[in-house]
Amino acid sequence: GLRHTIREELRHSLIAEIEKKVIEAFEVFDHECNKTVDVREIGSVVRSLGCYPTEAELQELLAEVEEEEPTGYIHLEKFLPVMTRVLLERSYQPIPEDVLLHAFEALDENKCGYLTKEELVKYMTEEGEPFTQEEMEDMLSAALEPETNTVCYKDYITLMIVDDV
Amino acid sequence: KRKREPAPVHFALNNAAVLIQRWYRRYVARLEMRRRCTWRIFQSIEYACEQDQIKLHNFFSYLMDHFTPSSSKERDFISRMFVSGESFKEAELEKYCDYESMEVPDSYTGPHLSFPLLPDHATTLLEAFKRKQQLHARYVLNLLHETRKHLKQLPNISHVSTCYSEEVTVCGDLHGQLDDLFLIFYKNGLPSPSKSYVFNGDFVDRGKQSLEILIVLFTFLLVYPNEVHLNRGNHEDHMVNLRYGFSVHGRKILKMIQNVFCWLPLATLIDQKVLIIHGGISDTTDLDMLEKIQRHKFISVLRGKKRKESNRNVEIQEIIGESKADASAAEHDAASSPSPQPQPAQAPSMTNRLEFSKWVRQMVQEQIERCRQLVDSESEEEELTYSSFVSMTDLNAPCWTRQEEWKQILDILWSDPMPQEGCRENTVRGGGCYFGPDVTKKILEKYSLQFLIRSHECKQEGYEFCHSRKVLTIFSASNYYEIGSNRGAYVKLGPDLVPHFVQYQANKTAHTLTMTQRISRVEESAFRALREKLFAHTSALISAFKAYDKDGTGRITLSNWATAVESVLRLGLPWRMLRPQLAHSMADGMLEYKSWLEDLAMEQQSQEHIQSGLLEVIYRNRSNLETIFRIIDRDHSGLISFEEFHQTWKLFSSHMNIELTDDGINDLVRSIDFNKDGNIDFNEFLEAFQETEFNSDCQKASNWVPSLES
Numbered sequence: 001g002l003r004h005t006i007r008e009e010l011r012h013s014l015i016a017e018i019e020k021k022v023i024e025a026f027e028v029f030d031h032e033c034n035k036t037v038d039v040r041e042i043g044s045v046v047r048s049l050g051c052y053p054t055e056a057e058l059q060e061l062l063a064e065v066e067e068e069e070p071t072g073y074i075h076l077e078k079f080l081p082v083m084t085r086v087l088l089e090r091s092y093q094p095i096p097e098d099v100l101l102h103a104f105e106a107l108d109e110n111k112c113g114y115l116t117k118e119e120l121v122k123y124m125t126e127e128g129e130p131f132t133q134e135e136m137e138d139m140l141s142a143a144l145e146p147e148t149n150t151v152c153y154k155d156y157i158t159l160m161i162v163d164d165v
Numbered sequence: 166k167r168k169r170e171p172a173p174v175h176f177a178l179n180n181a182a183v184l185i186q187r188w189y190r191r192y193v194a195r196l197e198m199r200r201r202c203t204w205r206i207f208q209s210i211e212y213a214c215e216q217d218q219i220k221l222h223n224f225f226s227y228l229m230d231h232f233t234p235s236s237s238k239e240r241d242f243i244s245r246m247f248v249s250g251e252s253f254k255e256a257e258l259e260k261y262c263d264y265e266s267m268e269v270p271d272s273y274t275g276p277h278l279s280f281p282l283l284p285d286h287a288t289t290l291l292e293a294f295k296r297k298q299q300l301h302a303r304y305v306l307n308l309l310h311e312t313r314k315h316l317k318q319l320p321n322i323s324h325v326s327t328c329y330s331e332e333v334t335v336c337g338d339l340h341g342q343l344d345d346l347f348l349i350f351y352k353n354g355l356p357s358p359s360k361s362y363v364f365n366g367d368f369v370d371r372g373k374q375s376l377e378i379l380i381v382l383f384t385f386l387l388v389y390p391n392e393v394h395l396n397r398g399n400h401e402d403h404m405v406n407l408r409y410g411f412s413v414h415g416r417k418i419l420k421m422i423q424n425v426f427c428w429l430p431l432a433t434l435i436d437q438k439v440l441i442i443h444g445g446i447s448d449t450t451d452l453d454m455l456e457k458i459q460r461h462k463f464i465s466v467l468r469g470k471k472r473k474e475s476n477r478n479v480e481i482q483e484i485i486g487e488s489k490a491d492a493s494a495a496e497h498d499a500a501s502s503p504s505p506q507p508q509p510a511q512a513p514s515m516t517n518r519l520e521f522s523k524w525v526r527q528m529v530q531e532q533i534e535r536c537r538q539l540v541d542s543e544s545e546e547e548e549l550t551y552s553s554f555v556s557m558t559d560l561n562a563p564c565w566t567r568q569e570e571w572k573q574i575l576d577i578l579w580s581d582p583m584p585q586e587g588c589r590e591n592t593v594r595g596g597g598c599y600f601g602p603d604v605t606k607k608i609l610e611k612y613s614l615q616f617l618i619r620s621h622e623c624k625q626e627g628y629e630f631c632h633s634r635k636v637l638t639i640f641s642a643s644n645y646y647e648i649g650s651n652r653g654a655y656v657k658l659g660p661d662l663v664p665h666f667v668q669y670q671a672n673k674t675a676h677t678l679t680m681t682q683r684i685s686r687v688e689e690s691a692f693r694a695l696r697e698k699l700f701a702h703t704s705a706l707i708s709a710f711k712a713y714d715k716d717g718t719g720r721i722t723l724s725n726w727a728t729a730v731e732s733v734l735r736l737g738l739p740w741r742m743l744r745p746q747l748a749h750s751m752a753d754g755m756l757e758y759k760s761w762l763e764d765l766a767m768e769q770q771s772q773e774h775i776q777s778g779l780l781e782v783i784y785r786n787r788s789n790l791e792t793i794f795r796i797i798d799r800d801h802s803g804l805i806s807f808e809e810f811h812q813t814w815k816l817f818s819s820h821m822n823i824e825l826t827d828d829g830i831n832d833l834v835r836s837i838d839f840n841k842d843g844n845i846d847f848n849e850f851l852e853a854f855q856e857t858e859f860n861s862d863c864q865k866a867s868n869w870v871p872s873l874e875s
Contacts, residue, residue: 016724017722017723017724020724020727020741021741021742024739024740024741024742025198025739025742027739028198028201028202028205028739028742029201031584032584032585033583033584033585034584034585043190043194044194044197044198045194046194047190047191047194047195048194048195048197048198048742051191052187052188052191053187054183054186054187055186055190094191095184095187095188099184100184100185100188102181103180103181103182103184103185103188104181104185106177106178106180106181107178107181107182107185123178123181123182123185124182124185124186127178127179127182127183128179128180128181128182128183128184128185128186129182129183129186129187130186131186131189135189135190135193138193138680139189141679141680142679142680142681160192
């Protein structure tokens with residue numbers, strides 16, 4: 001009926017909008033201007049579209065968009081429909097501030113409101129999906145208070161949320 | 166690698182870690198996106214500026230082709246516009262920029278120069294500039310004179326050999342950033358008999374110390390002529406300088422600089438294996454031609470491509486001039502021209518004035534053509550126009566057209582490499598080509614070269630390879646767009662021709678900031694520039710938005726917003742990515758465009774301030790404006806329409822780097838349409854200024870064509 005038609009219309013325009021967004025993000029990383037992105041940078045494309053996948057989830061996604069014979073490049077042709085579906089289905093939801101806080105609190109065994117440098121490094125580089133050294137250094141450069149060698153995670157979260165438009 | 170089933174507590178810890186890591190990686194990716202977008206914003210605005218300049222030029226070229234000046238004043242104006250880069254003869258130049266008669270007062274505490282220059286002069290100069298002192302105009306002019314004399318003896322392509330000096334250091338764009346030059350000298354040492362340097366163009370514009378950079382480079386050039394080599398860049402061009410504000414020095418200095426820039430060599434070759442040019446190459450790059458052309462004839466490389474014999478008209482008017490009515494006098498003129506000529510077809514009857522004038526004009530035109538061909542080789546006089554006659558300078562050499570020569574220079578000064586194969590017009594810059602890896606390969610093979618070094622493009626790390634490491638871009642102006650935007654670099658080559666890079670950043674504060682802070686800061690700057698640009702297109706944006714808002718609700722979807730903005734600004738930016746930092750959307754995902762534009766306007770200077778600034782500018786330029794009006798007013802009615810005025814003003818103001826609302830212009834125009842008939846009687850318009858308070862203040866104000874009193 002009419003309602004169905006209108007819904008379809010809206011869905012189509014929504015999809016069109018999403019597709020434009022995906023193409024834009026893709027093109028920012030398409031350095032050779034030939035509709036391909038280095039497979040190592042696809043994660044950045046996916047994440048800057050507002051998704052928060054784990055590394056494992058990202059690998060699954062890559063498996064869907066890679067060529068039969070992996071070339072090291074991802075083509076827009078394959079990426080577009082998959083990414084559009086991801087955004088439509090709202091997979092890899094963002095992490096709200098309070099959930100993030102709980103995560104840090106879970107690591108804070110003594111419940112003192114901060115983590116020592118050693119603790120943070122241990123968890124981030126040995127647990128979960130471990131950080132590279134570069135990632136660890138980057139996080140510390142903003143999070144660590146040099147006098148005390150600790151990370152007051154509540155302040156850190158606040159800082160990062162503000163910065164992250 | 167399978168993990169064993171973790172214990173519950175550990176499970177919770179593991180989950181927490183994954184969550185944090187997941188969140189952090191997303192943050193970093195977003196930062197990377199922001200960084201790239203910021204870069205794109207700066208680049209697209211920069212290149213759009215260059216495009217504007219060229220658009221203005223094409224506009225005037227077009228006018229030139231179709232306009233016949235009707236007064237000596239107008240002829241002067243046109244001459245100044247296009248021939249203002251005239252190449253003086255040595256004696257004339259000396260007379261004009263007579264520095265010897267300039268007195269250096271006792272109160273002057275700056276450095277003194279005497280010629281021939283010695284190494285001590287160079288170091289003294291550096292010290293003086295570090296203390297923020299200035300060099301007296303007399304010494305500047307003297308230096309420029311000597312530099313010109315020196316450059317004249319140099320070939321178009323400098324040859325450097327690594328067997329004489331162990332290493333050659335190549336520096337890229339400096340753009341008036343003296344601190345970077347200081348840093349390079351500090352890290353690498355001053356030029357000396359054992360330390361060779363090549364400076365690859367774009368010494369001036371944008372940065373605040375362009376003149377100082379020129380002084381330093383020219384001084385070292387004269388002190389160590391065998392070790393210091395300068396290549397011309399696209400900014401060593403007075404038409405480009407006009408746009409970017411280098412034209413703030415005295416008229417004499419500016420004139421001298423014009424006559425020095427055109428003598429800068431075009432390229433440098435190291436060991437016959439490494440070619441250094443400022444921009445790049447094209448598939449038609451011909452080093453043999455480049456070596457042989459008379460480079461100094463190309464004072465400005467920024468010209469319209471095809472031009473009719475418009476300057477001919479100027480001469481013809483002179484000859485025909487007042488004696489239009491006197492047919493016999495005109496005939497006499499035609500007959501008494503220097504060279505004999507084949508008999509023209511039967512002259513039309515003198516009773517048909519129009520026909521006769523036309524015929525005479527034609528004859529005279531041919532005469533001038535012939536004279537020019539003969540005179541061309543000897544004369545070093547005013548710059549020649551770009552009609553495509555054959556260069557008669559060397560009868561034994563291949564004959565190239567002026568057009569071909571011009572293209573060679575344009576290509577090496579303005580081209581950019583691209584990843585795709587092929588060679589196409591560089592429409593973004595408006596000059597030169599985009600050249601692909603196949604073009605690089607072809608040219609390298611043709612001349613048995615190993616690789617190219619070029620500059621012209623800002624790179625985040627100060628340098629970048631492309632085309633399988635066959636093309637190296639080196640850029641020496643750090644923090645070019647904004648503090649923290651990029652590093653500068655220089656490259657050293659030894660006899661093995663293996664490049665070694667040194668990077669630096671001239672501002673200390675950049676180091677103490679975190680990655681986030683650095684990116685934020687540069688980003689702020691980029692967005693500020695972008696918002697200014699958006700503001701300047703307010704009227705066009707409103708029209709574009711309204712097309713998506715037929716019901717006049719004042720709101721549009723974010724998607725339509727992005728499409729509309731791109732259609733107006735044409736910067737090729739990822740607007741959907743940028744939108745969150747430019748405009749807030751309502752809860753329903755729509756954007757209230759009217760209030761958004763109002764917010765933008767508030768951020769810029771107040772309307773009032775702009776208005777008075779505009780009036781001031783108009784007043785200062787009224788004689789030029791008058792001329793422009795006459796050019797536009799084809800039917801000589803004394804009236805021009807709003808639209809015509811608007812078009813003219815837009816081009817004019819983009820050249821002047823004034824960003825104004827279309828509304829501002831419209832308001833102004835309406836206020837001077839005294840009889841409200843939609844036309845501007847520009848006589849009335851100009852008279853209106855007689856009564857303004859700007860009268861006395863602006864008496865001494867300068868014109869925008871370089872003619873500032875020193």
